[in-house]
Amino acid sequence: MLQVSNLKTSFRTPEGIVKAVDSIDLSLRKGEKVGLIGETGCGKTVFGMSVVRLLPHNTSISGKVSYKGKDLMTVPESHMQNIRGSEISFILQNPSVSLNPLMRVGGQIEEAVRKGKNLSAQESRKETLRLLKEVNFQDPEYIMNRYPHELSGGMKQRVMIAIGIASEPDLIIADEPTKALDKGNKKEILSLLSDTAERSSMIMITHDLAAASELCDRILVMYAGEIVEDGPCDEILSDPLHPYTIAFIKAHPKNGCKAIPGSSPSLIDLPSGCRFHPRCPDACAKCRTNHPDLSNGHSHHRKNRCHCH
Numbered sequence: 001m002l003q004v005s006n007l008k009t010s011f012r013t014p015e016g017i018v019k020a021v022d023s024i025d026l027s028l029r030k031g032e033k034v035g036l037i038g039e040t041g042c043g044k045t046v047f048g049m050s051v052v053r054l055l056p057h058n059t060s061i062s063g064k065v066s067y068k069g070k071d072l073m074t075v076p077e078s079h080m081q082n083i084r085g086s087e088i089s090f091i092l093q094n095p096s097v098s099l100n101p102l103m104r105v106g107g108q109i110e111e112a113v114r115k116g117k118n119l120s121a122q123e124s125r126k127e128t129l130r131l132l133k134e135v136n137f138q139d140p141e142y143i144m145n146r147y148p149h150e151l152s153g154g155m156k157q158r159v160m161i162a163i164g165i166a167s168e169p170d171l172i173i174a175d176e177p178t179k180a181l182d183k184g185n186k187k188e189i190l191s192l193l194s195d196t197a198e199r200s201s202m203i204m205i206t207h208d209l210a211a212a213s214e215l216c217d218r219i220l221v222m223y224a225g226e227i228v229e230d231g232p233c234d235e236i237l238s239d240p241l242h243p244y245t246i247a248f249i250k251a252h253p254k255n256g257c258k259a260i261p262g263s264s265p266s267l268i269d270l271p272s273g274c275r276f277h278p279r280c281p282d283a284c285a286k287c288r289t290n291h292p293d294l295s296n297g298h299s300h301h302r303k304n305r306c307h308c309h
């Protein structure tokens, strides 16, 4: 359904060219859910934004993004806007920024409901109430008339999900949907996403491995703009191959919070060879000079970008 090949996104800045996304390939089947994980600044959000072409002016982008046979890199912006509102929805990272503070939440959901559909005011109101119920609001009529600042973080996130699923999209890109939520809210949002988006394909962008593994079939691990490992959730968690994935799992609070030594490389001046080699406990001479490919060394359904594992 979604086929991304050799996607490269970079930004021109006064300091130099920031290679935020470098040669990413991803293919997503109908209904499939993948988690895109990796530390801050590795390019996850830029990847998501590149798929739907929501990028600033200082961007250069190349490669191919094909969605249901349409080339999203070349469709006109007006067509892209229709696709964004109805077929692909992007649930943004920060609901406080993405909700309009001056508009009642009901109106904002109604806008999303109407997009691409010819509904009467009464029908779209009814659908809005249904969506609010679906995202677990007991009193949708009351919530409809609230302004975003009158809601808690978890409630706003649920409103964002209602907006995200309003058009019954085929693909949902959710950027950190559980960020800054407490444990109970996190659990609720995850189960909501998995119930309401059952039929949609999903790319879930997150730092949270546990969240990704609850919802996703597959995990892609990203480091310094590229995918370093790709495989089924359970296998990545129980038997990670790439030294970065191993370190990332150990850094999770559940696994002892052991920080990865060193810091993420500058995307302007990337290390030679394997991008992880300066921080890798197993790096050998080859890792310092040769850039490894993402290959199927272990089995056909797993990929790893490492000379040594």
Ligand SMILES: Nc1ncnc2c1ncn2[C@@H]1O[C@H](COP(=O)(O)OP(=O)(O)OP(=O)(O)O)[C@@H](O)[C@H]1O
Residues within 6 Å of the ligand: 011, 012, 013, 018, 020, 038, 039, 040, 041, 042, 043, 044, 045, 046, 047, 056, 058, 207, 267
């Ligand atoms: N408009 C821009 N101009 C220049 N650099 C940018 C721009 N937008 C993003 N970047 C850079 O691109 C890199 C990737 O950013 P991105 O937001 O995709 O990271 P991320 O993996 O989503 O991180 P986080 O987990 O913190 O959300 C970062 O180094 C960021 O500073």
Ligand code: NI
Residues within 6 Å of the ligand: 044, 045, 046, 093, 175
């Ligand atoms: Ni991000």
